[in-house]
Amino acid sequence: xxxxxxxxxxxxxxxxxxxxxxxxxxxxxxxxxxxxxxxxxxxxxxxxxxxxxxxxxxxxxxxxxxxxxxxxxxxxxxxxxxxxxxxxxxxxxxxxxxxxxxxxxxxxxxxxxxxxxxxxxxxxxxxxxxxxxxxxxxxxxxxxxxxxxxxxxxxxxxxxxxxxxxxxxxxxxxxxxxxxxxxxxxxxxxxxxxxxxxxxxxxxxxxxxxxxxxxxxxxxxxxxxxxxxxxxxxxxxxxxxxxxxxxxxxxxxxxxxxxxxxxxxxxxxxxxxxxxxxxxxxxxxxxxxxxxxxxxxxxxxxxxxxxx
Numbered sequence: 001x002x003x004x005x006x007x008x009x010x011x012x013x014x015x016x017x018x019x020x021x022x023x024x025x026x027x028x029x030x031x032x033x034x035x036x037x038x039x040x041x042x043x044x045x046x047x048x049x050x051x052x053x054x055x056x057x058x059x060x061x062x063x064x065x066x067x068x069x070x071x072x073x074x075x076x077x078x079x080x081x082x083x084x085x086x087x088x089x090x091x092x093x094x095x096x097x098x099x100x101x102x103x104x105x106x107x108x109x110x111x112x113x114x115x116x117x118x119x120x121x122x123x124x125x126x127x128x129x130x131x132x133x134x135x136x137x138x139x140x141x142x143x144x145x146x147x148x149x150x151x152x153x154x155x156x157x158x159x160x161x162x163x164x165x166x167x168x169x170x171x172x173x174x175x176x177x178x179x180x181x182x183x184x185x186x187x188x189x190x191x192x193x194x195x196x197x198x199x200x201x202x203x204x205x206x207x208x209x210x211x212x213x214x215x216x217x218x219x220x221x222x223x224x225x226x227x228x229x230x231x232x233x234x235x236x237x238x239x240x241x242x243x244x245x246x247x248x249x250x251x252x253x254x255x256x257x258x259x260x261x262x263x264x265x266x267x268x269x270x271x272x273x274x275x276x277x278x279x280x281x282x283x284x285x286x287x288x289x290x291x292x293x294x295x296x297x298x299x300x301x302x303x304x305x306x307x308x
Contacts, residue, residue, distance in 0.1 A: 064119045077120070086136035087190070087294075091123070091143075093131045098123040098143060105139040107171030108154035114171060124172040126151070135197075137189035137244075138294075143173060148181025148202060158211035159226025160195045166226050178207060178228055188216070188244025190294035194263075198242045198249055199228070206231050206239065214247040215278040216262035222278070234259070234280060245292035251280070258284040258299055266295055270308035283308070 063075065079095035089102030089109060099120035100109040107114060110123040123143075130146035139155035151173035152161060159166050162176035180201040189195030189211070196210035196217055207228040208217040215222050218231035233239045239251040239259070248262035248269060259280040260269045267274055270283035289300040297308045 066118065082131055082134045084134040084136040084141070086140070087138055089136065089141070091134040091136055091141055092120070093134060094120075096128075096130070098126045098131055098134070100141065104171075106155040106169040108136070108139050108141045110141055110153045110171065110173055112172050123153075126173060133185060135185055135187040137187045137195060138191055139169075140187060140189055140195055142185060142187050142197065144182055144185050148183070150176050150178065150182040150185060150199060152176060152187070152197065155189070155192075155195055157192055158195060158213075158224040160189070160197065160210040162197060162209040162226070162228055164227050166224070176209075176228065180205065184242055186242040186244045186249070186292075188246060188249065188292065190246035194247040196244060196247070196249070198231075198244055200239065200242060204238070206233065206242075208249075211247065214263035214276050216244065216247045216249045218249060218261055218280065220279055241290065243290045243292040243297065245297060246294040248292070248297070250290055250292055250297060252287050252290055252299075256286045256288070257282050258287045258290060260297075267308060268295055268297065270297065 077092055077094040080092055082093040084091045088105065089100060092099045100111060100123050101117045101120050102109065104114055104116050109117060109121055111121040112124045126143060131143050132146050133144040135142040140152065140160055141154050142150065142152035144150050153170045153173045156165055156167060156169045161170055161174050163174050178199065178201060180203045182199045183202050184200040186198045193213065194211045196208060196212065198206065198208045198218070200206055206218070208231055209225045209228045210217065212224050213222055217225055217229065219229055233251065238254040240254050241252045243250040245268060246263065248260060248264065251259045253259065260283050261277045261280040262269065263276050265274050269277045269281065271277065271281045284299055286301050287299045288302065291298050
């Protein structure tokens with residue numbers, strides 16, 4: 001999977017058929033090759049230098065070609081402080097400027113166009129703003145600023161923009177209005193009929209929006225939310241970190257317990273079953289961190305790693 005660069009064999013945005021009327025199971029099986037991976041899973045920023053690995057049928061990040069690389073290559077970006085990657089596009093904050101490249105499926109490069117790019121393009125509307133976190137999922141992108149504001153852009157089939165719109169994708173960042181500063185964000189999604197964002201605010205409250213067909217927004221319902229809605233941890237539980245995959249969401253509590261909810265037809269929930277979890281279930285304890293892609297999640301436990 002590439003952190004960046006579009007494969008010329010990939011179908012252009014205008015030619016990709018949206019498959020929102022298909023079953024969740026069909027979507028999730030199909031999307032194995034379209035998993036969203038966070039930037040830290042395939043790239044490493046060390047002292048501002050960036051390395052990337054690409055797999056077959058994907059081009060290398062930023063290098064302007066579509067050659068396959070099976071070993072890390074250094075990218076021509078310096079001062080990298082944040083990055084994120086999805087199936088076919090990637091984001092980088094390099095010396096205070098946010099760049100994007102790859103397949104521009106639904107405006108997810110955020111540069112005001114709908115054209116693919118194998119070289120870095122500046123993301124619009126973020127110039128001069130301090131970005132602390134970048135997130136990416138299928139056809140969607142987001143940026144959390146140091147002042148707590150959150151912007152997202154790209155796909156909007158089920159209210160993923162979070163501004164009340166539906167079916168109005170954006171090729172530039174859009175401010176998502178929330179009652180307090182955002183301190184943490186997790187974005188998930190792997191194909192046209194899923195895609196969601198979860199955030200934690202400075203007062204500890206939890207909010208989510210987007211597709212909710214598998215109850216992945218955490219509110220116990222299964223209808224889409226085009227604006228942020230409040231969801232809650234179980235009684236007596238405090239979440240300290242969030243993650244999200246295709247249509248499954250996760251949280252680690254203050255005591256290290258891992259909670260999961262949403263689609264689970266290939267075991268994504270991690271509770272030993274293959275059914276959707278409408279409410280959160282505990283799937284592990286003693287966790288230090290968590291990372292989710294489309295149909296997989298990895299949690300770090302002291303002395304070992306557990307995959308689901």
